[in-house]
Amino acid sequence: MSKKKKCVAMLLAGGQGSRLMPLTESIAKPAVPFGSRYRIIDFPLSNCLNSGIDTVGVLTQYQPLELNDYLGTGDPWDMNLRYGGLHVLPPYQGSSGAKWFKGTANAIYQNIRFIRRYNPEYVLILSGDHIYKMDYDMMLQEHIHNQADCTIAVIDVPLEEASRFGIMNTDRSGRILEFEEKPAHPKSTEASMGVYIFSTEKLISYLEKDEADPDSSNDFGKDVIPAMLGDGCRMFAYLYKGYWRDVGTLTSYWAANMDAIGMSPDEKEPLVLNDSGWRIYYRHNNIPPQYIGEKAEIENALIGDGCEVFGRVEHSVIFGDVKIEEGAVVKDSVIMTGSVIQKGAHVEYAILDEGAQIGAGAKVRGDRNKQQLTVVARDAAVEPGAVMPLGSVVKR
């Protein structure tokens, strides 16, 4: 067995995900459920497995309990290995005291020893807040071909949205000339996906430099990448084509879930979950198949195992073990595991977190004009007959 890994992935999973509140009240953003049976982190982890990367360090910090349980020994992603595999890397106490991860770069800096253990030639940096299916090995091949110090995955975004992203300005060969974080007047439409490949020694030397700089905010996008560019490192953009969505806000999270149901045929890059060539792996629960009752009506929907559906479901993503009683209507919504929607209730343009209880006849609707979803927090209950204000947040 080789005592060296060619490429090790480091997955930044410590972010708080404050724009996804209340979904991230008690869980880290990468652990947020997605697409009727997955969690966000299943996408980068399955991408790793499908790309032949079997060693992943998951850097956790914010609310890690549920994420740790979910990751376990990494067996759902075939990462329960004796050498390599999945490792959860929380902040730790050293001889000079305990330190939280100060930023994305600092989180990797504090785990240089983990990287060194596998002595990889390349380090892949990932984040846990995007839905996409990407072959990292193709990117790695390009990185090697370019003899690059760093390769940054980019996606072509519409010009009018470009100012929301980190934009790469490149020459013909793909070499990055300039990096602008959220530019007011973008010069290109190649947006960073937050996926980086570094040649290991370059990465470590820049992380050490960055750490020595007291003025640095220890962030890849703000500090490390600009410093490398300033020094004339060989940095290339890798253009990814395919479905990619940032699910950092409630509306983008909702939209990506709706994409999972099925996108219009004229859409260039649809999200296809039913893809035996690029499976998304996840941790399973032992629940029986769903039961669809006599009077149920379901159209355009994803429905999870163990559901009991007696009402109407239209254009929605329903997770496992959800009960939708007779006469209830669920439309354009995301309903997470274990929720109950009682008789005659109406749920529309809403997100129900796990274990939400909607009483009989209650109305839970979002405000479409303001693009403001109504969100019912984990285990929160809406009284029978209650009419929630459009676009409200129902807390426990």
Place this chain on the structure above:
Amino acid sequence: MDLAGIVFSDTYGTELDDLLLKRTLAAIPFGGRYRLIDFALSNLVNTGVQNIGLIVKQNYQSLMGHVRSGDEWDLNRKNGGLRILPPFSTDGNSDEVYRNRLQGLEANMSYLRNLEEDYVLLTGCNHVLNVDYSLMLDFHKRSGARITALYANKPVDPEEGRNLSWMTVKDGGEVLGFVSGQEKPSPDARLSLNTYIMGRKDLLDVLEKAVLAHKKSFRHDVLEAMVESGDSRVMAFGTDERVLFVDTVSGYLKSSLLLLDPDIRCGLFRNEDRPVITKVKDSPPTHYGKDARVSNSLIADGTIIDGTVRNSVIFRGVKIAAGAVVENCVVMQDSTVSEGVRLNYAILDKQVFIEPGRMLSGYLTRPFMLERRSRI
């Protein structure tokens, strides 16, 4: 837990030929995402049994692929766990493997000898239930029985099996006799589940004697002989759990459709302490298209439905195209039902492909059975 399990994966007297073409009884798919073995293994594991021997005889490849190392049932253990016991030849040139349970046990006496548990539970895979065997073990110990046989107090549909074995039982549980056949022999007869608990040492003794006497059948030559010899320590224990039988093709369809009954379904699958465990498949969620019409059906994951499904059980990865109507059917994994097809009382084995516009119908007592990978 002072109990080890022996599971017989093969059929000894069922009429399931079409479903058994390329698999052993235990590997028959059931209930949308399970195989019959899942119920036997889950019951043992939920009871706390940690040592399980699975006796296989023929066509066990799909079964091995399903149970693998027993990980899903937490049976991949350093000590004990799941042991698959395939047939082997002892004299080096015999090409015949055992034909019944007794020979299956005899061939695996060294496995039985090496166990540490004092009691052994023997069971098969021709019935489906969710049961806690520890009550039966308690009864076995308390009653001082030599053998305790399990029977169903509440069989869901006792008319279905072809080769049912009945026991006449005295108050207090003593077995007076065995009768085979479809007809209930007397009002107080009990439906045997061919599931027994015995002391391990006693079982080994019985097997050693049976080998010497060239006996052939566990039930006839051991159990019935014991009762007939006046041994009053053959006892019976009844379970109140609902039992579904899978002995014939029509019984298979009936038992499958009985899962649509909420009481039966919940009793089987919704016991919080006793989940039915199966191998996971990483299928995507079930997808309903805009013209899907589904009612009173059990639908598994990875399935894509654009047509109409009523009163049916649909397994993983099935495709039902727009305009197709599927009623009273069992459609197994990865089968495809094309546009405009009408199916009524049919069983589609795995990977069946029905071309557009075909109409196939059987009846509950005589389902239209399509074997694996067939194309119509």
